[in-house]
Structures are given as C-alpha cells and as structure tokens.
Amino acid sequence: KAxxxxxxxxxxxxxxxxxxxxxxxxxxxxxxxWYQQTPGQGLQFLFEYFSETQRNKGNFPxxxxxxxxxxxxxxxxxxxxxxxxxALYLCASSATGNPNQPQHFGDGTRLSIL
Amino acid sequence: DQxxxxxxxxxxxxxxxxxxxxxxxxxxMFDYFLWYKKYPAEGPTFLISxxxxxxxxxxxxxxxxxxxxxxxxSLHIVPSQPGDSAVYFCAASGxxxxxxxxxxxxxxxxxxxx
Numbered sequence: 001k002a003x004x005x006x007x008x009x010x011x012x013x014x015x016x017x018x019x020x021x022x023x024x025x026x027x028x029x030x031x032x033x034w035y036q037q038t039p040g041q042g043l044q045f046l047f048e049y050f051s052e053t054q055r056n057k058g059n060f061p062x063x064x065x066x067x068x069x070x071x072x073x074x075x076x077x078x079x080x081x082x083x084x085x086x087a088l089y090l091c092a093s094s095a096t097g098n099p100n101q102p103q104h105f106g107d108g109t110r111l112s113i114l
Numbered sequence: 115d116q117x118x119x120x121x122x123x124x125x126x127x128x129x130x131x132x133x134x135x136x137x138x139x140x141x142x143m144f145d146y147f148l149w150y151k152k153y154p155a156e157g158p159t160f161l162i163s164x165x166x167x168x169x170x171x172x173x174x175x176x177x178x179x180x181x182x183x184x185x186x187x188s189l190h191i192v193p194s195q196p197g198d199s200a201v202y203f204c205a206a207s208g209x210x211x212x213x214x215x216x217x218x219x220x221x222x223x224x225x226x227x228x
Contacts, residue, residue, distance in 0.1 A: 004157070033216070042118070042203060042218035043158070056215050090157055092216075099207035099214050100146045100165065105157030 002027065004093050004106035012112045018079040021109045023091030025072050029104075031055075031097030032074040034066060037088040037108070046089075049074055050097045078111075086113045117141045118206050120219035128227050133191040135222050137204030140185060144206035144217075149178060149189045152201045152221070161202075162189070194226045 005024040013019050025032050031050045035043040045058035049068035066076045072093075078085055088110050092103035119138045127133045135149075145166040150158035164171040164178045164187070171178050177190045191198055204219040 006157075035218075040123075040220065042120075042220040043205075045215045045217065048215065058215065092157075099209055099216070102148060102160040102163060103216060104160065105150075107155070107157045 004091055004104055006089075006091050006106035006109050008109060009107065010110045010112075012114060013081050014114050015081055015083060017081050018077065019081060019111060021076045021078075021089055021091075021111075023074045023076070023093075023106060025074070025091075025093030026104055029093035029095050030072050031094045031103075032068055032072065033092045033094075033097075033103060034074070034076050035090045035092065036060075037090060038086075043090060046076070048097060055097065081113050083113050085111065087111060116220075117144075118204055118217050118219040120202075120204055120222050122222050123220070124223040124225070126225045126227060127194045129196055130193045133189075133194045133198065133224055133226065135189040135191075135202050135204075135224065137187050137189075137219055138185060139187075139206050141206070141208070141217070142185075143208035143210060145209060146207050147178070147180060147187050148205045148207075148216075149176075150203045150205060150218075151198075152203060158203055191224075194224075196226050196228050199224060199226050 033048040034046040048056040068074045088108045090108045092105045094103045148163040149161040152158040180187045201221045
C-alpha cells in the first residue's frame with residue numbers, strides 16, 4: 001500500500017511570494033491533516049480536511065489555507081510568504097480522522113524563504 | 115500554551131540498556147496518546163498508542179505507561195538499539211472540541227550509543 005506522498009520535497013521562495021504544497025493520502029483515507037514543524041518546536045497543527053470540508057483549524061493566520069479534492073488529495077497554500085514561514089510542512093492521513101486512530105505521515109515539504 | 119510537554123530535548127543511552135522518554139500533558143480532555151519516531155529527512159512514523167482506559171500498552175521492545183492522575187506518560191524501550199536513535203514525539207488527542215486535533219510535544223532526541 002503506497003504511503004502518504006508529498007510534493008515537492010524541497011522548495012525555495014522569496015518573501016512576498018505564495019506557494020502551494022500537495023499531499024496525496026493513503027488510498028482509502030479520507031482525512032488529511034497538515035502540520036508545520038520548525039526547529040525546537042513540535043508539530044503545530046494547521047488544519048484538517050475530511051470529505052472536502054475543513055473540519056478543524058489550528059492557530060495560524062489567514063495566509064495559510066487549504067483545500068481537499070473529491071479524490072481526497074489535498075493542497076495547502078501560503079500567501080505573502082514571510083521569513084518565519086521557513087519550516088517542514090507535513091501532511092498526515094487517516095481513514096476517518098477519528099481522534100483514536102493513528103495518523104500516517106508523509107516525508108514533508110521543506111520550505112525555505114529567502 | 116504548551117498542552118503537551120517533553121521537557122528533555124535529548125537523551126543518551128548505552129546499547130542494551132533501557133531508554134525512558136517522558137511526556138506531560140495539561141488538557142484533561144485528552145484521552146488518546148501516541149508516540150511517533152522521526153528520522154532526519156523522513157516523516158514521523160507511528161510507534162505505539164494508549165487509550166486513557168488503560169495504564170500500560172506493550173508492543174515488542176516498546177511499552178507506554180500512562181498515569182492519568184499525574185497527567186504523565188512515558189515510553190520505555192528495552193533493550194535499546196542503535197537503530198532506535200531518532201527524535202521521539204509524544205502526541206495526544208481527545209474526542210471533543212479543540213482536543214480533537216492531535217497535539218504534539220516538542221520531541222526528544224534519543225541517541226543510543228554502541
């Protein structure tokens with residue numbers, strides 16, 4: 001069974017630009033969550049999508065947005081990039097998003113802002 | 115406001131000995147706890163979980179203990195192997211409200227010395 005796939009693996013942008021990251025969940029999984037990981041910090045929850053609907057949102061500014069498609073693939077968009085947005089962005093999927101189910105992570109997209 | 119805390123950023127253990135990683139939480143709504151392991155340049159991998167109705171869960175060399183009254187959990191690895199060297203994240207979730215989202219600690223870097 002293929003795992004969670006994130007593209008691209010690495011991305012370099014400059015301040016003020018915008019970026020779109022992509023996540024393909026494990027086949028059959030309908031819940032996709034996004035996390036930001038910065039040095040010294042744990043994974044900070046961004047948002048969760050289930051059946052094309054945002055079901056839960058973390059404490060991030062409106063510059064961070066996402067969407068989910070009918071095939072459960074998800075994209076995350078960050079507009080007006082800031083230096084502090086440099087981080088590893090991780091996507092995770094689970095079958096139903098039930099909090100009592102482990103989530104399965106992709107290898108992440110490393111975003112660097114110059 | 116860190117709801118899940120891992121107070122030891124790093125831990126070094128001799129091969130064959132026991133590794134004990136600790137985690138504290140503050141949100142009483144959490145009722146499901148997980149440990150993830152993360153190697154560099156890879157996404158976190160689910161290791162073991164425990165529900166709040168139990169106080170111990172074992173899977174091979176890995177055992178998780180939960181002390182609900184102290185809001186504390188720990189991961190024991192016996193015996194430790196060099197391949198266990200990784201960053202270990204503790205995470206927690208609950209069934210309602212903001213606790214539904216998976217909340218992570220900041221991680222502990224475990225180094226197992228040969």
